[in-house]
Amino acid sequence: MKISRRLETIAEMIPSGSRVIDVGCDHALLDIYLSLEKQCECVAADINANALDQARYNILRFQVKSITPVLTDGLEGISVGENDIVVISGMGTSTIEHILTNRKLPNHMIIGTHTDFADLRKYVVSLGYAIQDEKYVEEKKKAYIIIDFIKDNATYTEEDFQYGPILKHNIRYIENEREKVLEIISRIPHDDEDLVRKKKILEELETLRKKNL
Numbered sequence: 001m002k003i004s005r006r007l008e009t010i011a012e013m014i015p016s017g018s019r020v021i022d023v024g025c026d027h028a029l030l031d032i033y034l035s036l037e038k039q040c041e042c043v044a045a046d047i048n049a050n051a052l053d054q055a056r057y058n059i060l061r062f063q064v065k066s067i068t069p070v071l072t073d074g075l076e077g078i079s080v081g082e083n084d085i086v087v088i089s090g091m092g093t094s095t096i097e098h099i100l101t102n103r104k105l106p107n108h109m110i111i112g113t114h115t116d117f118a119d120l121r122k123y124v125v126s127l128g129y130a131i132q133d134e135k136y137v138e139e140k141k142k143a144y145i146i147i148d149f150i151k152d153n154a155t156y157t158e159e160d161f162q163y164g165p166i167l168k169h170n171i172r173y174i175e176n177e178r179e180k181v182l183e184i185i186s187r188i189p190h191d192d193e194d195l196v197r198k199k200k201i202l203e204e205l206e207t208l209r210k211k212n213l
């Protein structure tokens with residue numbers, strides 16, 4: 001079965017045979033792939049009834065029996081086992097924060113987003129998680145980051161939060177970020193208030209780039 005490179009990257013981070021709770025499953029294609037290709041048992045949850053109908057349709061179409069569709073907000077009403085993996089992907093940081101606030105949290109989460117990476121890392125680490133792995137995927141000209149969090153104590157520097165404790169060693173990611181900042185600097189006027197901040201980011205990226213060469 002073919003899924004997007006981004007969803008495939010998430011699937012690669014999940015061991016075969018896992019029980020997975022996919023929050024915001026939408027079409028449930030990740031769950032179907034995990035069930036068919038990696039013998040996972042999945043809970044496909046979404047807050048939107050139309051999305052869940054599409055998920056149910058796809059589950060029937062692929063004749064998968066190991067997926068339970070659930071209409072709910074975040075993890076509301078879902079029992080999360082000690083070894084379960086919760087996946088939250090394709091949502092902005094504020095929605096992810098809403099999903100994780102004031103609830104019993106899982107031991108293991110894989111979160112994918114394309115916005116506010118530093119805020120996301122800071123927030124999830126503040127809940128008592130450590131970053132176990134990080135992947136970077138480009139899809140349709142957007143950069144996605146997928147972070148594997150486990151319940152653990154860890155301390156991070158501002159640089160870790162900003163560029164990722166693992167991704168800051170990934171030369172492709174650093175060069176891509178550098179090119180994006182260079183492009184922004186070339187477009188903004190010399191008197192723009194943001195220019196100083198952007199130049200500082202560029203300097204940090206130049207330093208990381210040199211360290212990784």
Ligand SMILES: C[S@@+](CC[C@H](N)C(=O)[O-])C[C@H]1O[C@@H](n2cnc3c(N)ncnc32)[C@H](O)[C@@H]1O
Nearest residue numbers: 023024025026046047048051072073074089090
């Ligand atoms: C852009 S789709 C992402 C689908 C899939 N996870 C992916 O990565 O391709 C976002 C999905 O999250 C769902 N969603 C948004 N807020 C949610 C919440 N609080 N609880 C559950 N699902 C939510 C939306 O209804 C939508 O189906």
